[in-house]
Structure formats: C-alpha cells, structure tokens
Amino acid sequence: MDIADQLRGYYNCQLTVRRTWFPLFFWLLDTTLVNCFKLYCKATDQKVASKEFRLDLAWDLINSTVEDVGKRITRSDLSNTKDTYLSLSKKFQDIYITETYNLPATRLIPGGHLMEWRETRKSCVYCRYLSKQGKIEIDHKNPPQTQLWCIKCNVPLCCSKARPNCFQDYHTKT
Numbered sequence: 001m002d003i004a005d006q007l008r009g010y011y012n013c014q015l016t017v018r019r020t021w022f023p024l025f026f027w028l029l030d031t032t033l034v035n036c037f038k039l040y041c042k043a044t045d046q047k048v049a050s051k052e053f054r055l056d057l058a059w060d061l062i063n064s065t066v067e068d069v070g071k072r073i074t075r076s077d078l079s080n081t082k083d084t085y086l087s088l089s090k091k092f093q094d095i096y097i098t099e100t101y102n103l104p105a106t107r108l109i110p111g112g113h114l115m116e117w118r119e120t121r122k123s124c125v126y127c128r129y130l131s132k133q134g135k136i137e138i139d140h141k142n143p144p145q146t147q148l149w150c151i152k153c154n155v156p157l158c159c160s161k162a163r164p165n166c167f168q169d170y171h172t173k174t
C-alpha cells in the first residue's frame with residue numbers, strides 16, 4: 001500500500017476544488033493510472049518511468065480522438081448507442097449563425113467533401129454566413145433552401161446556376 005501511495009504521490013492529478021466528489025474522482029484517476037502503469041510494466045517486462053508512461057498514454061488518447069474526428073458516423077453506428085434519438089436530433093439541427101460566427105476549420109481539410117441529396121430542405125449555411133458578414137443580401141425570413149449536403153461537414157450548401165457555387169466556395173475560401 002505504501003508503494004502505491006508513493007507512486008500516486010509523484011504525479012497526482014489532485015486539484016483544489018469546492019465540490020465534495022472531485023477529490024474522490026481524482027484519487028480514483030490517480031489509482032487507475034498507477035495500476036495501469038504497474039500492469040504495463042509487468043506485461044511488457046520493460047522498465048519505463050511513470051512520467052513517460054503517463055505522457056505516452058495522454059498522447060495515445062489525443063491521437064485516437066483526432067483519428068476519430070474524421071470518421072463519418074452512419075445511422076448503423078448510432079443504433080448501437082443508447083442515445084440514438086439525441087444523436088440523430090443533434091445531427092440534423094440548424095447551425096445558428098451570428099455576426100461573430102466563424103466557419104469551422106475542418107471544412108478546409110481535403111478529401112471526403114462530397115455532395116449528398118437528402119429529403120430534408122435546409123437553408124444554405126454559406127449564404128447565411130455571407131449575409132451576416134454583409135457580403136450578399138438574402139431574405140432572412142426565407143433564405144435559400146437546398147437539399148444538397150456536404151457528407152463530411154454535415155452542412156447544407158447550395159449549388160445552382162441562380163446562386164453562386166456555395167459548395168465550392170465554402171470548402172476553398174478562407
């Protein structure tokens with residue numbers, strides 16, 4: 001027990017908080033990290049420093065999250081979760097655009113930006129963005145509607161002769 005306390009004390013996660021359950025959470029987190037470190041050393045027969053193990057673990061968690069961001073979520077993936085209704089309702093929500101709204105940087109990442117036709121008609125995100133910036137004028141009560149969506153970004157974007165090519169401009173202009 002003293003060795004576990006010693007290992008937990010080297011690099012603990014404890015923060016000063018006013019909530020009563022937080023110290024328990026941090027103690028459990030520290031204990032879990034120490035146990036994982038001991039199991040890793042025993043399983044691999046390697047001598048690794050506790051600090052190196054924690055840094056490697058943190059970077060592995062960050063990298064796995066970054067890799068998951070680019071994956072497309074399908075309805076079959078959502079059906080495996082308990083909160084399918086919540087996930088689907090968030091997926092089809094309108095994006096609220098104000099004067100201070102910035103377009104997401106993920107739109108400029110190449111690859112996977114393909115048009116998809118959907119039954120639902122929504123207002124074009126890029127037209128609303130340009131309107132809020134004062135670059136074009138649209139009727140705010142009846143903005144341009146479209147059924148074309150970007151698969152990767154999951155946003156409605158218009159693409160017609162009557163209006164500029166919002167799909168292309170959204171993915172190329174900064």
